[in-house]
Amino acid sequence: VSIAFVVLLLATWRPYIAVFSTICIICSMVSVIGFMVMIGWELGETESILISITAGFSVDYVVHLAHAMVEKDMDTDGRIREAFAEM
Secondary structure, three states: OHHHHHHHHHHHOOHHHHHHHHHHHHHHHHHHHHHHHHOOOOOOHHHHHHHHHHHHHHHHHHHHHHHHHHHOOOOHHHHHHHHHHHO
16 A cells, blocks of 8 residues: 555655545455454455455556546546546
8 A cells, every 4th residue: 555655656746546445445444354353354365366356456456546636637527537437
């Protein structure tokens, strides 16, 4: 997660976007791992792969979304709408 924060900070140059994006990544990971614990899965090979894939997808999506938002020259609401439309 710390590597994702550094990448987001370097990609956007806006600390608040990097912080909020990192929080989104952490929430995604906590919800997946929490769900695995709730249904009683034990950590094995398949679960480890699932966690790694989930981490990769969440980082990839959030980095691209944050970068798309920073690239727009509009007000905040317009940037959010355009970033989601582009994704």
